[in-house]
Amino acid sequence: MRIQRCALFTIIGIITLWHAVVPPAQAAEPATLTASAGLTLTEALTSAAQNRQELSALRVDLEAAALKLKHAGLPPNPELGIVWDNLGGDLPVDDVRETTVSLNQPLEIGGKPAARKHKGQAQIIRLQREQTTVWLDIAAEVRMAFLAVQGARARLNLQHDAEQIATELANITHERVAAGELAATEETRAEARKAETRAETQRLTRLLTEAELLLATTLGDSDSAIVTAAGHLAQEVVIPDRQTLLTTMQDLPMLALRRSESHLAAAGLALEQANAWYDPALSLTLREIPDQDGRAVGVGLSFPLPLFQRNQVALAEAGAAVRKTATNEEATTRRLKTELIKSHTMLVAADQEARTLRSEVLSRATEATEAVMEGFRVGKFRYSDVLEASQAQVQAQARHLDAMLDLNRAAIALDRLLGQPAIPAIALNASSSSHDRRNP
Numbered sequence: 548m549r550i551q552r553c554a555l556f557t558i559i560g561i562i563t564l565w566h567a568v569v570p571p572a573q574a575a576e577p578a579t580l581t582a583s584a585g586l587t588l589t590e591a592l593t594s595a596a597q598n599r600q601e602l603s604a605l606r607v608d609l610e611a612a613a614l615k616l617k618h619a620g621l622p623p624n625p626e627l628g629i630v631w632d633n634l635g636g637d638l639p640v641d642d643v644r645e646t647t648v649s650l651n652q653p654l655e656i657g658g659k660p661a662a663r664k665h666k667g668q669a670q671i672i673r674l675q676r677e678q679t680t681v682w683l684d685i686a687a688e689v690r691m692a693f694l695a696v697q698g699a700r701a702r703l704n705l706q707h708d709a710e711q712i713a714t715e716l717a718n719i720t721h722e723r724v725a726a727g728e729l730a731a732t733e734e735t736r737a738e739a740r741k742a743e744t745r746a747e748t749q750r751l752t753r754l755l756t757e758a759e760l761l762l763a764t765t766l767g768d769s770d771s772a773i774v775t776a777a778g779h780l781a782q783e784v785v786i787p788d789r790q791t792l793l794t795t796m797q798d799l800p801m802l803a804l805r806r807s808e809s810h811l812a813a814a815g816l817a818l819e820q821a822n823a824w825y826d827p828a829l830s831l832t833l834r835e836i837p838d839q840d841g842r843a844v845g846v847g848l849s850f851p852l853p854l855f856q857r858n859q860v861a862l863a864e865a866g867a868a869v870r871k872t873a874t875n876e877e878a879t880t881r882r883l884k885t886e887l888i889k890s891h892t893m894l895v896a897a898d899q900e901a902r903t904l905r906s907e908v909l910s911r912a913t914e915a916t917e918a919v920m921e922g923f924r925v926g927k928f929r930y931s932d933v934l935e936a937s938q939a940q941v942q943a944q945a946r947h948l949d950a951m952l953d954l955n956r957a958a959i960a961l962d963r964l965l966g967q968p969a970i971p972a973i974a975l976n977a978s979s980s981s982h983d984r985r986n987p
């Protein structure tokens with residue numbers, strides 16, 4: 548009986564200590580598996596904004612577009628011509644060589660410089676909107692990888708607790724079998740469970756390493772092979788009102804990108820309409836006759852005759868682009884509304900599931916474990932019954948963890964649609980100075 552009483556107190560102590568340090572909503576991490584040494588989410592996002600090549604390529608495009616806009620208002624280059632007459636041939640004896648110098652300057656009409664500037668501005672806005680959407684994709688990818696590391700670590704911590712309990716129960720069962728109080732089959736079951744939990748711990752350790760490798764890859768930092776995530780899994784997220792979301796649909800980044808594409812296409816059509824006006828040219832000539840020591844100045848004006856080419860092809864292509872972007876914008880509006888409602892619904896459902904598990908399932912699993920322990924105290928249950936009760940509680944913890952992961956994934960998906968988080972300033976420094984320059 549002394550062995551049985553000692554075993555009972557040992558199990559009660561293990562379970563009590565576990566519940567004291569592991570609240571139903573969040574498991575504390577063992578000393579060997581803390582998250583304090585890893586990157587914070589803000590640091591991870593900043594690293595991705597600095598290192599991801601997609602953003603670097605867009606910064607180059609923005610710098611090129613800003614340079615193009617800067618020179619959009621410049622007029623066409625003048626043309627200098629020199630003609631020497633009477634250099635040879637069957638000419639009268641009194642004919643002399645003549646030199647004519649001409650300067651031709653095309654005169655742009657139809658608002659071409661303003662149209663070029665307008666298109667350049669629209670191009671920069673479109674690239675900025677694309678930069679925002681690309682960043683949101685990257686941020687969602689980083690946050691998902693960050694969440695995967697936190698989830699894998701939390702799952703491994705739960706498994707460490709389960710392995711510890713299985714080991715202690717196996718030791719106690721061995722003592723009971725040696726004392727003749729339990730059948731040898733009980734010890735076999737306990738040892739099998741101990742080996743099973745050890746193998747599961749090894750598998751979850753490998754999954755944590757894989758998650759850390761994936762996080763390092765999403766950051767785009769070639770110097771880091773493995774990156775771990777600091778902090779703990781968020782237990783609650785803010786759930787916005789659905790009607791409020793629908794009223795702010797016009798501000799969604801993806802829809803803003805489609806509108807910028809429509810504006811760019813309209814600016815391109817306006818430019819091609821301006822290009823349909825063929826520019827006249829003003830010419831100034833100076834003719835010099837050395838033999839007579841004379842000079843003559845002439846002024847001319849030439850007009851192209853658009854009898855055949857009137858920029859028809861470019862106008863047709865620009866018009867088609869306008870219609871295409873308008874169709875894309877309308878389709879994106881419908882699709883985003885559906886995605887917004889779907890993401891919000893999934894977020895609400897995941898939150899309700901997590902709250903139910905936390906308030907009902909976890910609490911009842913705890914009550915069941917305590918009831919088994921009390922029954923064991925009076926001799927109604929075996930050690931295997933205590934083991935099963937503890938396993939059921941660990942499974943409830945794991946199910947709650949899955950619900951919390953689903954909740955956080957739904958929140959990330961909704962944030963992606965809403966344009967959160969904003970792109971860090973480090974991703975804009977390379978090109979922001981170019982965007983604010985005024986054009987000549």
